[in-house]
Amino acid sequence: MQPYIDFVMELDRLKAVTRKVKPTGLDRYENSAEHSWQIALLAAALAPLADAPVDIDRVIRMLLVHDIGEIDTGDTIVFAEGGWEERKAAEQAAVTRIFGHLPDGGGDGFLELWREFEAAETPEARFANAVDRAMPALLNLANEGQSWRENGISYARVVARIGPPIEAGCPALWAYMVPRLVEARDRGWFGA
Amino acid sequence: MQPYIDFVMELDRLKAVTRKVKPTGLDRYENSAEHSWQIALLAAALAPLADAPVDIDRVIRMLLVHDIGEIDTGDTIVFAEGGWEERKAAEQAAVTRIFGHLPDGGGDGFLELWREFEAAETPEARFANAVDRAMPALLNLANEGQSWRENGISYARVVARIGPPIEAGCPALWAYMVPRLVEARDRGWFGA
Numbered sequence: 001m002q003p004y005i006d007f008v009m010e011l012d013r014l015k016a017v018t019r020k021v022k023p024t025g026l027d028r029y030e031n032s033a034e035h036s037w038q039i040a041l042l043a044a045a046l047a048p049l050a051d052a053p054v055d056i057d058r059v060i061r062m063l064l065v066h067d068i069g070e071i072d073t074g075d076t077i078v079f080a081e082g083g084w085e086e087r088k089a090a091e092q093a094a095v096t097r098i099f100g101h102l103p104d105g106g107g108d109g110f111l112e113l114w115r116e117f118e119a120a121e122t123p124e125a126r127f128a129n130a131v132d133r134a135m136p137a138l139l140n141l142a143n144e145g146q147s148w149r150e151n152g153i154s155y156a157r158v159v160a161r162i163g164p165p166i167e168a169g170c171p172a173l174w175a176y177m178v179p180r181l182v183e184a185r186d187r188g189w190f191g192a
Numbered sequence: 193m194q195p196y197i198d199f200v201m202e203l204d205r206l207k208a209v210t211r212k213v214k215p216t217g218l219d220r221y222e223n224s225a226e227h228s229w230q231i232a233l234l235a236a237a238l239a240p241l242a243d244a245p246v247d248i249d250r251v252i253r254m255l256l257v258h259d260i261g262e263i264d265t266g267d268t269i270v271f272a273e274g275g276w277e278e279r280k281a282a283e284q285a286a287v288t289r290i291f292g293h294l295p296d297g298g299g300d301g302f303l304e305l306w307r308e309f310e311a312a313e314t315p316e317a318r319f320a321n322a323v324d325r326a327m328p329a330l331l332n333l334a335n336e337g338q339s340w341r342e343n344g345i346s347y348a349r350v351v352a353r354i355g356p357p358i359e360a361g362c363p364a365l366w367a368y369m370v371p372r373l374v375e376a377r378d379r380g381w382f383g384a
Contacts, residue, residue, distance in 0.1 A: 001241075001368035008234045008327070009334060015215040015226045023207040034207045034225035040232075041256055042200045044302075045294055049193075057249035064233055064252070102237055110236075135200070142201060176193035 007101040010071060017070045020147040021136045032067040032075055035135065039063050043131045049172045051130075052123035058113070062128045065110050066117045069094040088118065120165065130169025133162040134177065141180050145189025152191035155181065199293040202263060209262045212339040213328045224259040224267055227327065231255050235323045241364045243322075244315035250305070254320045257302050258309045261286040280310065312357065322361025325354040326369065333372050337381025344383035347373065 014036075018029040040063040047056040067075075069091025076087055092114075099110045116122055120129045137158065140148055148158065159181060167174040184190065206228075210221040232255040239248040259267070261283025268279055284306075291302045308314055312321045329350065332340055340350065351373060359366040376382065 001364055004234070004237050004241075005330060005368070007237055008230065008330065009216065011230055011233055012216045012331070012334075015222070015230075016218055024201065024204045026208055030207070031226060033229045034223060037225045037229035037232075037256060038200065038203055038207075040229075041203055042196070044253065044256070045196050045199055049196075057252070060249070060252060060256070061236065064229060064236070138197060138200065139204070142204075172193055176197070 003101050003103055007098065010098045010101065011068070013071045014068060017067070017075050019075045019136070020151055021139045022143065022146055024139065024142050030139075032070050036064055036067055039128075039131045039135050042135060043128060046131065046170060046173065047127075049170055050123065050127040051169055051171055052126075054124045054127050058124045059128045059131075061109075062113045062117045062124060063132065065095070065114050066128065066132065068098055068110075068114065071098060092118075126165070126169035128169070130166045130173060133165045134170070134173055137162055137177060137181070140189070141177075141184055144187075145184055145191075148190045150191075154192050155185040155190040158190065195293050195295055199290065202290045202293065203260070205263045206260060209259070209267050211267045211328070212343055213331045214335065214338055216331065216334050222331075224262050228256055228259055231320075231323045231327050234327060235320060238323065238362060238365065239319075241362055242315065242319040243361055243363055244318075246316045246319050250316045251320045251323075253301075254305045254309045254316060255324065257287070257306050258320065258324065260290055260302075260306065263290060284310075318357070318361040320361070322358045322365060325357050326362070326365055329354055329369065329373070332381070333369075333376055336379075337376055337383075340382045342383075346384045347377040347382040350382065 011033075014033040015031050017032040019032060019035060021030050022028060023030050023034070040060045043059045043063055044056055047054060047059070072094035073087060073090045095111060095114050102110075116125045117128055120126055136147065140146060147153070163174060166177065203225075206225040207223050209224040211224060211227060213222050214220060215222050215226070232252045235251050235255055236248060239246060239251070264286035265279060265282045287303060287306050291306075294302075308317045309320055312318055328339065332338060339345070355366060358369065
């Protein structure tokens with residue numbers, strides 16, 4: 001039993017990894033654990049609107065593990081330039097170590113799920129990536145662009161970075177977001 | 193699309209519902225969103241040790257939704273006496289309202305999953321309840337009994353309240369915890 005306990009106590013550290021956006025109504029930054037919970041449920045609700053039919057249970061498990069590598073590396077804003085490959089290598093080392101606590105070396109296929117999400121090639125991974133990219137923008141749309149303004153992220157950069165993956169995995173979600181992002185730009189909710 | 197967005201923005205409020213235990217190494221209380229994430233993964237890892245074979249994907253979805261009623265009611269410590277039925281009725285009203293945002297009136301069977309967890313009768317619900325009850329105690333065992341001491345919860349009360357559901361859903365987990373709870377008592381990590 002001890003390996004399972006070691007595993008779950010490692011997971012506890014993801015609650016300390018903070019992101020750039022604040023939950024609505026709270027004066028603190030979101031952490032990657034609560035973020036993972038929220039997008040797993042958003043995906044479950046949105047599943048009928050995925051670009052291609054998906055095994056939603058695999059999507060959910062993928063989203064629950066997708067940020068675990070940050071336990072060692074911390075969160076990196078999706079708009080960061082450079083150093084991406086080194087960071088992903090460090091995250092892969094982290095998940096290999098953390099899932100390695102489990103007797104079968106990877107639990108319920110956790111490591112494979114993490115890799116599948118990163119590759120973003122299967123319908124499940126594309127849909128999971130779409131939901132993951134959309135969520136902070138949805139929070140910013142409810143938050144007067146708090147993290148965009150704080151980090152000097154422009155409208156053009158947001159659209160270029162999150163548009164393609166969201167449209168690829170969940171076109172209806174991107175269609176919903178486009179006019180709202182334009183409206184946010186007109187209201188001055190972006191940086192620089 | 194708007195109903196899905198309304199749903200996920202309601203979910204955001206669970207990040208503001210604080211529990212009694214603190215994540216390891218952090219000087220703040222855990223919230224119910226990050227808690228739900230953690231136990232979903234603990235369940236996924238522990239599934240082979242459930243008391244009876246379980247559909248682990250249903251367990252995971254159950255754990256992701258099991259605390260959503262707290263969005264309207266707040267968290268109640270499992271050791272609270274009295275008022276339980278009223279509280280559960282209020283939580284049921286909350287989840288009915290929140291899942292009611294979704295077009296099919298309950299998403300991916302969310303309301304049924306919530307009810308199944310509460311009834312704690314199916315193998316999946318018993319296992320989910322075991323993991324849910326175990327997690328705060330595991331954190332307390334790593335935390336010198338922080339929430340037990342802060343809330344004056346005795347060893348006898350903990351064992352009486354969490355022992356039966358954990359043993360019913362995951363006997364191996366309870367067998368692991370018993371000597372550690374005794375050791376915690378001997379170290380003075382309980383209240384009253």
